[in-house]
Amino acid sequence: EYLGRYYDGKISALRDSRGRIRGTILVLRDTTDRKTAELALDEARRELENRVVERTAELAAEKEHLARLNTLAVEIARCGTSTDVLNAGVRLACEAVGCNEGTLWLRSRKGKMQLLRNHSLGRVTWQALEELLQTSHEVEIAMAEGTAVCVGVERQAQAESGGEGGVALVKLSKHPGFSRVLVVPLISRGLNLGALCLLSS
Numbered sequence: 001e002y003l004g005r006y007y008d009g010k011i012s013a014l015r016d017s018r019g020r021i022r023g024t025i026l027v028l029r030d031t032t033d034r035k036t037a038e039l040a041l042d043e044a045r046r047e048l049e050n051r052v053v054e055r056t057a058e059l060a061a062e063k064e065h066l067a068r069l070n071t072l073a074v075e076i077a078r079c080g081t082s083t084d085v086l087n088a089g090v091r092l093a094c095e096a097v098g099c100n101e102g103t104l105w106l107r108s109r110k111g112k113m114q115l116l117r118n119h120s121l122g123r124v125t126w127q128a129l130e131e132l133l134q135t136s137h138e139v140e141i142a143m144a145e146g147t148a149v150c151v152g153v154e155r156q157a158q159a160e161s162g163g164e165g166g167v168a169l170v171k172l173s174k175h176p177g178f179s180r181v182l183v184v185p186l187i188s189r190g191l192n193l194g195a196l197c198l199l200s201s
Contacts, residue, residue: 006035068096086116090196099182099198101125105133106186106194113194121199125177128153129197132181139183143192148184177201 007028014023072092079085090102103126104116115130132153133139142149178199186193 004032005030006032093196094198097182097198099200100178102196102198103129104186104194105183105197107192115197122177125199128177129181129199133183133195133197139195142183143185143195146185146187146192148182150180150182152180153178 008031009029010027012025012027013021014025016022075088075092076085079088086104090104094100094102101120103121105113106116107113113133115126115133121129132151136151138149138151178201180200182198182200184196184198186195
């Protein structure tokens with residue numbers, strides 16, 4: 001390479017009648033166009049390899065996602081009643097995000113929000129969750145905006161709210177039996193039907 005150009009060189013010896021070297025001939029051939037094409041081809045090949053690797057990873061993730069959806073569909077299909085479907089849905093959501101317990105908070109026909117009883121939730125935990133859902137300003141905003149919120153919980157005589165690290169903090173009058181709750185609003189056709197509540201200790 002010389003000043004951005006590429007050359008192929010060939011050196012030949014000039015010999016006399018007795019075979020003695022009397023000089024040399026240097027022949028240079030400009031190969032810039034060919035070299036530029038080769039470099040472009042190498043770059044394109046590397047880019048294609050990178051795209052193949054990325055797409056393979058995407059396909060693997062999609063395959064895993066579809067396998068999970070299939071598992072969910074099979075589990076839901078085994079349910080005999082709407083209560084079974086709700087319980088299976090909550091259980092599978094807990095498993096998906098690594099939470100200990102979960103339940104649904106649904107809007108009644110009169111517009112009041114109420115917790116569905118869940119066999120895995122004890123009475124104290126159920127009451128603490130109900131208090132949190134009815135008093136947390138962060139939950140109220142999340143439900144109005146249709147966005148999920150994670151709320152950390154502490155026990156204190158009077159309810160307060162604050163927060164740090166992106167997690168709202170709510171203090172309850174009773175020991176809740178959980179340290180965090182993820183509240184995910186359930187929206188269908190623009191209507192707020194309630195929320196999925198996933199609890200973690």
